[in-house]
Amino acid sequence: xxxxxxxxxxxxxxxxxxxxxxxTGALAFPFFWMLIAAFKQNIDLYxxxxxxxxxxxxxxxxxxxxxxxxxxxxRWLGNTALVGGIVVAITLLVxxxxxxxxxxxxxxxxxxxxxxxxxTYLIPPTLLFIPLSRVVGLLGLQDSIFSLVxxxxxxxxxxxxxxxxxxxxSIPRELEDAAMVDGLTRFGAFLRMVVPISVSGILTxxxxxxxxVTQEFVYALTFISPEANQMIxxxxxxxxxxxxxxxxxxxxxxxxxxxxxxGILYNLFLDRFIAGFTFGSVK
Amino acid sequence: xxxxxTRHLTKVFKQGELGAVNDVSLATEEGEFLVFLxxxxxxxxxxxxxxxxxxxPTSGEIRIGxxxxxxxxxxxxxxxxVFQSYALYPHLTVYKNIAFPLKAQGIPRAExxxxxxxxxxxxxxxxxxxxxxxxxxxxxxxxxxxARAIVREPEVFLLDEPLSNLDAKLRASAREExxxxxxxVRTTTIYVTHDQVEAMAMGDxxxxxxxxxxxxxxxxxxxxxxxxxxxxxxxxxxxxxxxVERDDLIVGFRPEHFFPVAVLAGRAAVPEHLxxxxxxxxxxxxxxxxxxxxxxxxxxxxYGALDGGPFxxxxxxxxxxxTLVARYEPGTVHAFAVTERHxxxxxxxxxxxxxxxxxxxxxx
Amino acid sequence: xxxAAAPGDPGQGRFLxxxxxxxxxxxxxxxxxxxxxxxxxxxxxxxxxxxxxFHLVGLENFRSILQSPSFRKALRxxxxxxxxxxxxxxxxxxxxxxxxxxxxxxxGFVRFLILLPWVAPVSLGxxxxxxxxxxxxxxxTWVLVALHLVKPFNTPMWLGEPHLAMASVILVHxxxxxxxxxxxxxxxxxxxxxxxxxAAAIDGAGFWRTTFQINLPMMTPILSVAVLxxxxxxxxxxxxxxxxxxxxxxDSTQTLPSLAFATGIAGSDLAAxxxxxxxxxxxxxxxxxxxxxxxxxxxxx
Numbered sequence: 001x002x003x004x005x006x007x008x009x010x011x012x013x014x015x016x017x018x019x020x021x022x023x024t025g026a027l028a029f030p031f032f033w034m035l036i037a038a039f040k041q042n043i044d045l046y047x048x049x050x051x052x053x054x055x056x057x058x059x060x061x062x063x064x065x066x067x068x069x070x071x072x073x074x075r076w077l078g079n080t081a082l083v084g085g086i087v088v089a090i091t092l093l094v095x096x097x098x099x100x101x102x103x104x105x106x107x108x109x110x111x112x113x114x115x116x117x118x119x120t121y122l123i124p125p126t127l128l129f130i131p132l133s134r135v136v137g138l139l140g141l142q143d144s145i146f147s148l149v150x151x152x153x154x155x156x157x158x159x160x161x162x163x164x165x166x167x168x169x170s171i172p173r174e175l176e177d178a179a180m181v182d183g184l185t186r187f188g189a190f191l192r193m194v195v196p197i198s199v200s201g202i203l204t205x206x207x208x209x210x211x212x213v214t215q216e217f218v219y220a221l222t223f224i225s226p227e228a229n230q231m232i233x234x235x236x237x238x239x240x241x242x243x244x245x246x247x248x249x250x251x252x253x254x255x256x257x258x259x260x261x262x263g264i265l266y267n268l269f270l271d272r273f274i275a276g277f278t279f280g281s282v283k
Numbered sequence: 284x285x286x287x288x289t290r291h292l293t294k295v296f297k298q299g300e301l302g303a304v305n306d307v308s309l310a311t312e313e314g315e316f317l318v319f320l321x322x323x324x325x326x327x328x329x330x331x332x333x334x335x336x337x338x339x340p341t342s343g344e345i346r347i348g349x350x351x352x353x354x355x356x357x358x359x360x361x362x363x364x365v366f367q368s369y370a371l372y373p374h375l376t377v378y379k380n381i382a383f384p385l386k387a388q389g390i391p392r393a394e395x396x397x398x399x400x401x402x403x404x405x406x407x408x409x410x411x412x413x414x415x416x417x418x419x420x421x422x423x424x425x426x427x428x429x430a431r432a433i434v435r436e437p438e439v440f441l442l443d444e445p446l447s448n449l450d451a452k453l454r455a456s457a458r459e460e461x462x463x464x465x466x467x468v469r470t471t472t473i474y475v476t477h478d479q480v481e482a483m484a485m486g487d488x489x490x491x492x493x494x495x496x497x498x499x500x501x502x503x504x505x506x507x508x509x510x511x512x513x514x515x516x517x518x519x520x521x522x523x524x525x526x527v528e529r530d531d532l533i534v535g536f537r538p539e540h541f542f543p544v545a546v547l548a549g550r551a552a553v554p555e556h557l558x559x560x561x562x563x564x565x566x567x568x569x570x571x572x573x574x575x576x577x578x579x580x581x582x583x584x585x586y587g588a589l590d591g592g593p594f595x596x597x598x599x600x601x602x603x604x605x606t607l608v609a610r611y612e613p614g615t616v617h618a619f620a621v622t623e624r625h626x627x628x629x630x631x632x633x634x635x636x637x638x639x640x641x642x643x644x645x646x647x
Numbered sequence: 648x649x650x651a652a653a654p655g656d657p658g659q660g661r662f663l664x665x666x667x668x669x670x671x672x673x674x675x676x677x678x679x680x681x682x683x684x685x686x687x688x689x690x691x692x693x694x695x696x697x698x699x700x701f702h703l704v705g706l707e708n709f710r711s712i713l714q715s716p717s718f719r720k721a722l723r724x725x726x727x728x729x730x731x732x733x734x735x736x737x738x739x740x741x742x743x744x745x746x747x748x749x750x751x752x753x754x755g756f757v758r759f760l761i762l763l764p765w766v767a768p769v770s771l772g773x774x775x776x777x778x779x780x781x782x783x784x785x786x787x788t789w790v791l792v793a794l795h796l797v798k799p800f801n802t803p804m805w806l807g808e809p810h811l812a813m814a815s816v817i818l819v820h821x822x823x824x825x826x827x828x829x830x831x832x833x834x835x836x837x838x839x840x841x842x843x844x845x846a847a848a849i850d851g852a853g854f855w856r857t858t859f860q861i862n863l864p865m866m867t868p869i870l871s872v873a874v875l876x877x878x879x880x881x882x883x884x885x886x887x888x889x890x891x892x893x894x895x896x897x898d899s900t901q902t903l904p905s906l907a908f909a910t911g912i913a914g915s916d917l918a919a920x921x922x923x924x925x926x927x928x929x930x931x932x933x934x935x936x937x938x939x940x941x942x943x944x945x946x947x948x
Contacts, residue, residue, distance in 0.1 A: 012854075019746040020757065023739070027826060028760040030775040031767070033786065037778060045784070048799075052786045098671035105664030115942055117671070119935050120679050124883035126904035127924045127931075130911045131685035132678075134694070154678035157671055186663055215768040217886040218904075222912055233768045237890050248778050255775050259767035266766040267759050274834045337845050358851035370846035374864045387851035431850070 031256065038063055038253035045249060063249030067240075072227055073254055076235035079145050083231065084213040086149050091156045091209045096202065098157075099164030100190055104176075114165050121158040125218040133222050147223040148231070152216065156209040163208065163273075167201035168194065207269045214262055232258050285348030285361075285438035285471060287311045287334060292343035294329050294495075303329045305495040306343070311473065316465050318486035319475045322518070326495035327475045328443060334473065335364050335441050348438055358388070363432035364441040367448060369424045371416040371431075377403075378412040381431045388435065402434040405467070421449045422457050429464060440472040446481065458485065479519045483507065491515045509627075510535075513634040516627065522584065526629075527597040532637070533629040534594075534645055538584070538602035540625040543609065544568055544618040566620040567646050571601065576611045583607070590616050592646060689921035696915040708922040717898045718923065721906040724813070728902060729881045732820040736877055737870070739821070740828035745858070747829070748836055758830075765826035773890045776819050780805035780891075809899035812892050816900050819891060820881050827880075828873045835869030836862070868941055875937050882930055903927055 036052070037045060039059040050056045067073050102110040102117075132151060141147035171194060179189040195202070213231075220234040227239050236254045240247050266273075287310070294304040304326040311317045319327035332338040334345055336357035345352050352360045363384075372380050381402055382395045390398075403409045406426040416424060425445060432440060445461070446454050462485055465472055476482055482489050483503045491498045491506055491514070499511040510516035510524070516535050517523040524535045544566075570590030577584045585601040601619065611617065628645065630637040693704050712718045743761070747754065764772055779786055782804045791797040806812050839862065847857045863870070885904035888894055894901035894909060901909075903926055911920015 016746055019742060023743050023746070023825075024757055024760050027764050027822065030772060030779060030822075031763050033779060034775050048783060048789075052784075052789050094670045094674060098668035101664040101667035105667070110664070113668075113672075115939065117675060118942075119938065120675055122879055122931055122935055122938070123679055123683060124879070124904070124927065124931075126883050126885050126907060127686060127927050128679065128682040130907070130917050130921045130924060131682040131689060133696075133912065134685070134689075134917065135682065151678060153674060157674055161671060211766065217768075217770050217889075218908070221889075222908075233770045237770045237774045246778075248784075251774055252778065255767075255771040259763070259771050262768070263759070263763050263766040267762055270762070270830060271834075274831060335849060337848070357849045358853075362849065364846065364849045366842040366846060368840055368842055370840065370842040372843065372847075372861060372865075374867075383847075383852070384850035387847070387853075387856060435851075 031259065034252040034256045034259075037248060038250075038256055040249065042249060063247075064253045066247070067250040067253050067257075071240060071250065072230070072235060073232075073257075075228055076230055076232045077258075079229065080214055080232045083145050083148050083152070084210045087152045087156060087213050088206050088209045090149075090153045091160050091205060092202065094153065095157050095160040095164060095205060096195070096198075097190075099161045100168050100194065102161065103165045103168035104173075105186075114162065117158050118162040121155075121162070125155070125216070129218050129222045132219070136223050141223070143224050143226055143229060145224070145229055145231075148213075148216075148219060151219055151223075152209075152213055155216070156205075156212055160205040160209060163205060164198070164201055167198060167204075171197060204269050204273070207265050208273065211262055211266050214258070286313055286346075287439055287471060287473065288344075288346040289330075289334070290344040290346070292330070292333060292345060293341050294326075294333060294338060295341045303495050304333070304340075307492075307495075307497050309490060309497065309500060311471050312487075314469045314471055315487040316472045316474060316485060318482040318489045319473065319492060320477070320479060320482040320486075320489050320518075321492035322477055324494075325492040327477075327490075327492050329495075330492070331441055331443055331473060331475050334439075335362055336360055360439075361435075361437050362439045362441055363435060363437040364443065365425075365428045365432055365445050367444045369416075369428040369445070369448075371424060371427055373416050375415075376412065377408065377414050377416070377419070377427050380416070380427060381412075381434050384431060384435045398434050399430075402430040405433065406430045406464070421453050422460070425449075425457055426460070429461075433468065433470075437470065440470050442472065442474045444476055446476070447478070461485065479521070483519070491518065493518075509636075511636050513629050516629070522600045522602065524627075525599040527589065527594040527599070528631060529593050529645065531631045532645060533631050533634075535627045535629060536621045536625050538600045541569075541599065541601040541619055541621050542603060543607070544620045566622045567626065568618060568620045569646070570616055571599065571619045572616045573611045573613055574598075575613050578605065581605060583611075585611050587611075594646075686921045686925060689918050690925050692918050694917040694921075696912070696917055704918075708918050712919055712922055717901060717906060720898045721894075721901040721903050721923070722926065724900060725882055725902040725904075728813070728817050728820065729878055732817050732824065732881050733874060733877050735817075735821045736824045736828050737874065739825050740832050740873070741863075743825065743829045744832035744836055747833055761829065762826045764822050765824070765830075769823065769884070769886045770890055772823065773819055773887050776815070776822070777806070777891055780815050782807055806892050807896055809896055812896060812900045816888055816891060819887050820884070823887075824877050824880060828877060831869060831873040831876075832866065835866045838869070839865055868944060871937065871941055875934050875941075878930070879934055883927055 036055075039061070040055060041057045041060045041062070044050055044055065044057040047056075098117075099114075102114045106113070136142055136147045136151070139147075139150075141150065175193060175197070176186075176189045179193045180186065184192060215233060216231070217233050220231045221238070224230055224234070227235065230239065236251065236258065240251045240254060289310075290308050292304060292307045296303055307326075307330060319330060321327045329338060333340050334347075336352070336355065340353065347360055347362070357364075372383065375383065378399055381399045385395050385398060399412070400409065403412060406429055408423065408426045408430060411419065411423060411427070416427065419427065428445070442461075446457055449457055458481060465485075474482075474485060486503060488500060488502055489506050490500045493514050499506050499515045501509075501511075506515055507519050510519065513526060513533060513535065517526065520537055522538050524537050525541065526533050526535045528534075569592065571585070571587045572590040573585060573587040575586050577586075581604070583603055583605045585603075587599060587601070589595055589597050589599055623641075626645075628637050628640075629635060690708055691703055691705060693700065693702050693707075747758065747761075778784070782802065785802070785805060787805070788797065788802045792799050792802070797803065803811055805815050843861060843865070844857055847861050852861065883904055885902065885908050888900055888902050888905040889908065892900045894905050898906075903923060907920045907924040910923060911917050914920070
């Protein structure tokens with residue numbers, strides 16, 4: 001730490017702590033709030049005069065119970081997990097070889113193609129959802145979760161290819177050359193040598209794809225109407241409402257339950273995502 | 284131009300761990316080129332950074348030009364520093380890089396050009412002023428870093444291994460430029476390096492450090508010819524000094540002082556430059572059983588083990604000009620010797636130089 | 648067992664290479680390029696949900712939506728929300744990334760907390776805000792009342808009054824994006840060799856000069872990445888608006904994507920919806936261009 005005049009140091013310290021407290025508080029507050037609302041009794045929740053920051057009546061599990069037994073919450077979780085799993089598998093099957101090929105086997109124009117593929121990530125669902133809704137209808141997948149299984153990889157594959165390209169490039173060529181000198185074909189070297197080493201990159205793609213599935217809203221909203229077939233991201237805001245009445249307690253509980261695990265997973269792989277976003281210039 | 288002084292300077296990084304810098308007291312002489320030499324982790328860079336104001340000492344005092352600077356920011360210490368990577372601002376042109384310190388210190392814009400051109404002229408980079416750092420070669424970058432350092436006319440220069448990022452070929456010419464630069468400006472300079480050849484070539488005096496402590500301060504001749512302990516003895520010189528142990532003593536002698544007896548006894552044809560010097564004084568005869576030899580063009584290096592006597596079997600190295608014609612077959616035993624005054628004694632427990640017994644007694 | 652390929656063997660590699668990325672290219676073509684083409688086609692047609700008729704109608708759709716006040720509002724909102732949110736995000740994420748730069752105890756946990764808005768699903772975070780901004784039960788209102796800044800019977804309609812609603816939408820977008828931006832900036836800062844700010848300190852630069860004249864300019868590429876992605880995420884998002892305000896009150900928070908949805912799916916007018924969503928393209932092209940420039944720079948330097 002470089003030397004600073006003593007007075008300056010204290011002021012700097014205070015400001016530093018102040019900034020951190022302010023931002024952490026502001027950003028994390030809604031989740032803290034979800035936590036409180038999820039366990040507050042309805043009477044407490046809906047009495048305007050009550051101090052919302054404390055439990056004026058003892059906390060209750062009623063909302064959580066309601067969520068898990070009287071709503072389709074578990075079903076939505078199951079749907080999301082199923083779709084997530086299949087989409088991850090498809091993504092890996094398609095993106096891993098593609099990324100390897102673009103990183104190793106195709107030279108300059110492979111590089112360009114990689115960038116072009118990355119750019120397709122910029123084409124948003126809010127542009128494609130209208131034509132895709134027709135396509136989905138024509139294929140008879142309307143209202144089925146398999147409509148999402150079909151469409152989601154188009155969102156996960158481009159960025160995954162980009163992530164993996166950067167990853168494969170950082171593996172020294174000599175490793176594959178050595179494997180081929182030892183008798184493997186190119187593809188064999190890829191399968192038996194490169195893939196096992198790339199476990200962390202592949203894991204990143206898995207987490208990225210899965211979280212993307214859980215976060216998606218537009219396609220799920222557009223393609224699926226029946227409540228039972230819905231995903232968690234759409235089910236919770238749309239169907240935890242009866243008529244005009246929001247079941248806030250259960251809603252908040254649902255949000256918390258759905259957000260936290262994903263949050264933890266994503267956090268673990270953050271650095272790799274950053275590398276992907278910044279064209280690998282930052283690790 | 285000022286003297287840099289440290290008094291009992293210590294830096295501890297973690298509670299309970301040994302200090303990165305331990306109780307270092309030293310003083311530069313005005314205008315000298317002082318080298319901090321040591322392996323990585325020896326504390327030399329930490330010491331430099333404390334002098335610069337980039338690290339706060341745990342205890343001890345630093346004085347520059349007579350005033351205590353412990354509480355002064357780097358800017359207030361009137362020093363300049365050249366970093367290992369040169370730390371040129373990549374988004375600024377060479378001109379703006381050199382002008383930056385002037386800007387930061389509030390010197391009016393009108394005076395910038397004159398000073399920048401003076402500094403650039405001193406280093407011969409006048410024609411590079413509009414380029415960006417990434418367009419420059421390694422040597423040119425060093426010159427820009429030096430120009431930026433000198434433009435404020437600081438009292439002290441601090442250099443942190445500026446040559447280690449250059450490739451070998453470039454290093455020699457860059458080193459020469461640094462030496463010439465110092466000659467022309469004569470500002471007190473402290474130079475950190477792990478390369479003992481650099482230290483010997485450039486330093487007026489060398490501060491040899493290890494494990495945060497100063498092992499010896501002296502001119503290149505002093506630290507090389509009369510090393511104060513076994514660390515200094517083996518760190519300087521390549522191949523390192525031969526060290527053989529017995530009882531509570533370690534005896535050291537450099538490979539280039541370890542000769543066939545015939546040379547020392549005047550019985551062989553000895554090249555001119557060896558004649559007068561090394562043959563002075565009594566010599567101690569030492570048998571050498573050769574393991575292998577290396578012919579390096581200008582010199583010959585013979586590896587072997589001592590044969591007979593109290594140090595039988597200990598591995599040693601001999602180094603001689605290849606003009607001394609002789610063959611050293613593996614397995615053969617030859618009569619070698621060392622002039623007595625080239626035998627240095629060290630205490631085995633502390634590693635420090637000791638007077639002890641006369642060297643030839645030790646060899647009995 | 649095929650004979651081992653020579654490492655530099657172009658022939659076999661070329662074919663294999665194409666085979667390996669063909670599925671990906673096919674997928675992208677079929678599910679992105681083709682739908683994109685269809686969107687353009689629909690925009691010039693009279694497609695509707697529930698009807699199979701399909702005729703090309705030229706610029707008819709564009710003409711009618713350009714005259715629609717809802718559309719004009721949506722266009723304006725999209726631009727305003729995006730720019731305002733981005734400006735706020737840049738400033739906040741810079742400040743926050745400076746604060747997070749140096750390690751301190753618990754930094755990992757703080758980072759986790761700060762990231763929650765970004766990693767939680769958009770819709771769920773937004774619903775959380777809907778509760779916080781509820782007209783009657785808002786905790787913010789409660790605090791303001793307790794501080795006597797607001798009268799209890801005249802509480803702000805955070806999502807019901809046009810200007811407040813717009814501010815709320817912008818707020819939620821900022822809340823989501825600040826973590827993302829901050830993390831990217833942090834990565835950018837850590838990529839600056841620490842010797843540079845030290846050299847600046849020795850040269851005599853104080854905190855502000857170092858930040859504005861050295862650190863920020865050096866971070867321009869990373870900043871640009873954060874901004875470009877931020878623009879995409881805000882400009883093309885319909886979830887926040889849909890859940891928070893459904894475009895209301897009176898279209899005051901309608902944006903291009905949410906209007907496209909309301910018109911195309913809820914309103915069954917696929918053609919008009921498609922036409923509206925096409926207005927996203929110019930911004931996308933600009934962003935893509937920006938990304939290309941950055942990618943090129945990243946390779947060259």
